[in-house]
Structure formats: C-alpha cells, structure tokens
Amino acid sequence: MKFSEYKNLIQESLKKYFDEYSKNSSYSSEIWESMAYTTLLDGKRLRAIMCLEVARLFGASIKDAVPLACSLEIMHAYSLIHDDLPSMDNDDIRRGKPSNHKVFGEAIATLAGDALISFGAQLIIDKMPKYIKPETTLDIVRDYLICAGAKGIVAGQCADIKAENKKIDIENLKYIHKYKTAALFKCAILIGAKFANVNKEILRKLEQFADNFGILFQIYDDIIDCTLTSYELGKTAGKDKLENKMTYVSVYGLNEAKNIFYSLIEKNHVILSELNISSNIFNQIDNMLIEKVKR
Numbered sequence: 001m002k003f004s005e006y007k008n009l010i011q012e013s014l015k016k017y018f019d020e021y022s023k024n025s026s027y028s029s030e031i032w033e034s035m036a037y038t039t040l041l042d043g044k045r046l047r048a049i050m051c052l053e054v055a056r057l058f059g060a061s062i063k064d065a066v067p068l069a070c071s072l073e074i075m076h077a078y079s080l081i082h083d084d085l086p087s088m089d090n091d092d093i094r095r096g097k098p099s100n101h102k103v104f105g106e107a108i109a110t111l112a113g114d115a116l117i118s119f120g121a122q123l124i125i126d127k128m129p130k131y132i133k134p135e136t137t138l139d140i141v142r143d144y145l146i147c148a149g150a151k152g153i154v155a156g157q158c159a160d161i162k163a164e165n166k167k168i169d170i171e172n173l174k175y176i177h178k179y180k181t182a183a184l185f186k187c188a189i190l191i192g193a194k195f196a197n198v199n200k201e202i203l204r205k206l207e208q209f210a211d212n213f214g215i216l217f218q219i220y221d222d223i224i225d226c227t228l229t230s231y232e233l234g235k236t237a238g239k240d241k242l243e244n245k246m247t248y249v250s251v252y253g254l255n256e257a258k259n260i261f262y263s264l265i266e267k268n269h270v271i272l273s274e275l276n277i278s279s280n281i282f283n284q285i286d287n288m289l290i291e292k293v294k295r
C-alpha cells in the first residue's frame with residue numbers, strides 16, 4: 001500500500017469510528033465534537049501508518065489492524081490537545097487550525113483529551129478480531145495504557161514542563177524525548193508487531209528501532225520549530241525558544257542537532273537490514289523528515 005493510501009484508510013476509519021461511537025450522546029455531543037475536531041484534522045498519521053506497516057511486514061492483515069492504528073492516532077490527539085493548553089505550551093495553532101481550547105475552551109479541551117485516552121483503549125478491545133488470543137489483546141491494551149500515562153507520555157511531558165527556563169543535563173533531555181515522543185512510536189511499532197505475533201527477539205530489535213525513531217523524530221521537530229514558518233509547520237514557529245524549552249537545538253546548536261538526527265537515521269537503516277526488512281514506507285517517512293531538516 002502507498003503512503004497516501006494508508007493515510008486515507010486511517011482518515012476514513014477514524015471518521016467512521018467517531019460517527020459510530022458518538023451516536024446517541026445528546027447531552028455530551030460537544031465533547032465528541034471536540035474529540036473529533038483535533039483527531040480528524042490533517043496530521044501526518046505516522047504512528048498509525050508505522051503500526052500498519054509493521055503488522056503487514058510480519059504477515060498480519062492490514063484491514064484487521066486498522067482499529068489498533070486508529071487508537072494510536074486517538075492517543076496522539078489527546079497528547080496534542082493537552083500539549084497546546086495555556087498551562088502547558090500555550091499554542092493557539094495546531095494542524096494549521098485554531099487549537100482545541102481556542103475552539104471549545106480549556107475545560108472541554110482538557111476533558112476531550114481525557115476522553116480520547118479511554119476511547120482509544122475501548123476501540124482496541126471492541127474491534128479486536130476474534131482470532132487474536134485474549135492474552136495478546138491484553139498485552140496490547142496494557143502497552144497502550146502504559147504509553148498514555150505516568151510511565152509514558154505524561155512522564156515525558158511532566159519532565160518537559162519542569163525543565164522550562166532551566167539548564168538540564170543531557171540525560172534529562174534524553175528522558176524527555178524518550179517519554180514524551182518515543183513512547184508512542186514504540187507503542188505503535190510494538191503493538192503492530194504483537195498483532196502479527198512476532199517473536200521476542202524481533203520485538204527487542206524493533207524496540208531499539210522505535211526508540212531511535214522517536215528520538216530522531218523529536219530532534220526533527222525541535223529543528224523545524226526554529227527553521228520553518230508557522231504556515232509550514234501548522235503550529236506556532238519558534239515556540240521552543242519562546243517557552244525556554246530544553247531541546248537538542250538549544251543544547252547542541254542547529255548543526256550538531258542535525259548530525260545527531262542523521263546518525264540515528266543511519267543506525268535505524270542498520271537495524272532494519274539486520275531484520276531483513278525492506279520497506280518503501282519507512283524509506284518514504286525518513287525522506288519526508290530529511291527533506292525538511294535539510295532546509
């Protein structure tokens with residue numbers, strides 16, 4: 001499947017699930033509107049696509065893995081809504097449109113983020129095909145829930161906020177990137193692999209790949225925050241400097257941050273070749289990021 005086909009499949013499926021689950025919620029229709037608003041705006045869908053691609057590479061049905069992939073985009077949307085809140089990064093633009101709290105207010109935006117976490121988990125459970133063993137489903141839902149919470153994204157976001165206006169050491173910076181961003185990529189790749197029933201040895205290798213990808217992705221995000229325009233980003237440019245964030249750019253400078261980004265891309269090529277994996281989709285994703293980092 002091509003990148004654009006994967007993307008359409010995710011978009012259409014997300015729409016379908018929101019329609020299905022928001023029915024008959026007359027007293028709470030606004031919360032569903034708010035949840036759907038950020039989730040359905042145009043994102044790159046990288047986490048969902050990587051989950052589907054890993055599932056495909058190891059022999060699983062793409063169609064059957066779609067709810068899993070959608071649950072990752074739903075969790076991602078929660079993290080974006082909360083990240084933009086005035087008490088967090090205070091960003092008024094997301095995906096080229098007003099942030100969730102700008103449209104629905106802070107209270108509803110906060111609640112929408114909360115509700116998205118449980119919606120994603122419910123979707124996995126409700127839509128898991130019957131042929132998947134119950135213990136596999138349990139393992140996948142456990143990964144999803146750990147990723148969303150205080151041993152995942154919340155841990156990273158908490159450390160990120162605490163590090164504002166401070167000089168922190170490099171280990172702390174790595175921790176922030178590992179949890180606020182890499183945790184979700186790791187979850188995406190591992191649950192795709194578990195859905196395809198891969199063995200422990202392969203899981204370990206994929207975990208290294210996902211950790212590296214998550215870190216290089218956040219380095220990419222830190223780089224483009226200071227090199228692209230708000231229009232190109234679909235979010236406010238130069239936000240990290242404005243909020244005095246610790247990033248790879250603020251610690252290493254732009255050039256060295258780019259070198260670290262490229263070295264992680266290289267490391268991941270080695271891991272994929274050790275796994276005997278050749279994927280146009282993974283290559284395309286790398287190239288998308290490299291194109292922007294080059295500018």
Ligand code: IPE
Pocket residue numbers: 042043044045046076095180181217218221
């Ligand atoms: C933004 O992620 C949040 C980070 C972890 C840096 P994306 O750049 O994948 O955002 P969308 O989904 O394409 O909007």
Ligand code: IPE
Pocket residue numbers: 079080083089091153157180181221225235
């Ligand atoms: C975001 O990091 C990580 C999340 C969990 C959303 P950023 O704060 O750099 O993400 P953007 O730049 O606002 O998308």
Ligand code: MG
Pocket residue numbers: 083089160
């Ligand atoms: Mg942030």
Ligand code: MG
Pocket residue numbers: 083084089091
């Ligand atoms: Mg932010």
Ligand code: MG
Pocket residue numbers: 221222225
């Ligand atoms: Mg950023």
